[in-house]
Amino acid sequence: MSSRVTSRSSRTSQLRTRAAVLAAGLGVSAVLGAGVAAAADATSASASASASASSVASAVEAQAAAQAKAAKVTASxxxxxxxxxxxxxxxxKAAAAKKAISWVHPVKKYKLSAKFNQAGGMWQSTHSGQxxxxxxxxxxxxxxGGTVVKTGGNGAGDGPAYGxxxxxxxxxGTYSQYAHLSRIDVRVGQVVATGQHIARSGNTGNSSGPHLHFEIRKTPNFGSAVDPVAFLRAKGLSL
Structure with a gap:
């Protein structure tokens, strides 16, 4: 009887011990699980913070790149x-230069004397040129540049006053006339270029001294002249 009771007590004690160990194990597991969960949460938070920082950095870089590109476009x-x-x-400037060289002075190192439309006893009415x-x-x-249409004495047909x-x-429809020449070096029908030599100045015809009488005309004949100084200035020349 005593032996049976002792045996039961021993078994009960063993069962209690095992239960306690099991409970302790479960407690440890629960603690460990909580720790793992907390660690996982911490890792997740850290990863989230890292991702957020990376996203901000990427946004800053993108903005900087966009600003640099905009600055480059502006500079370009x-x-x-x-x-x-x-x-x-x-x-x-080239157009002005071209305009200036399209017409040139008929002579160099000159002094302007009798003017267009100037009155005086040297002419029938007023002076027809410069x-x-x-x-x-x-x-x-x-x-x-152009084509020679008239040459010779007697004003090339315009009268002896021109020499x-x-x-x-x-x-x-523009013509130029050169008068009082001492020598003529072109012929009718000849094509001449701008600035090309055509004659030598002189004192022939109705002249009070050596000079070049220059006219700009609307026809090849006397009576159609316009102010040559105003005309040449409009072409970019200074006189």
Whole structure:
């Protein structure tokens, strides 16, 4: 009887011990599980913070790149605008230069004397051109390219007052006349270039001294002249 009771007590004690161990194990597991969960939460939070920081950094980099690109585009546009302005200025200058050389002075180192429409006893009514005072034998050139339509004494047909003369036809119904020449070096029908030698100045015809009488006409004949100084200035020449 005593032996059976002892045996049961021992078994009960063993069962209690096992239960306690099991409970302790479960407690440890629960603690460990909580720790793992907490660690997992911490890891997740850290990863989230890292991702957020990375996202901010990427946004900053993207913004910086966009600003750099915009600055580059602005700089490029500025350079292009400056280049276009320079090109426009150069074109304007070239056009002005071309305009200036399209007509040239008929003589060099001159002094303007009798003016267009000037009254006086030297002419039937008023002066029909502009006089360029130069010494006899001065080189006379075509003020603009064209075709020689009149040459010779007696004003090339316009009257003895002009002496030896030349008339050149230019484009747009414009003619130039050169008178009081000492020598004529072109012929009717000859095509001449702007600035090409055509004659030598002189003192022939109704002249009070050596000079070149120069006219701009609307026809090849006397009576159709316009102010040659105003005409040449409109072509970019200074007189």
């Amino acid at each position: 546009a500025k350079v292009k605008a400056q280049a276009a302005a320079k090109k426009k200025a150069a074109a304007k 006089d360029f005072a130069v010494s006899s034998g001065t080189d006379v050139v075509a003020a603009h 030896n003369a030349i008339v050149i036809r230019h484009g747009n």
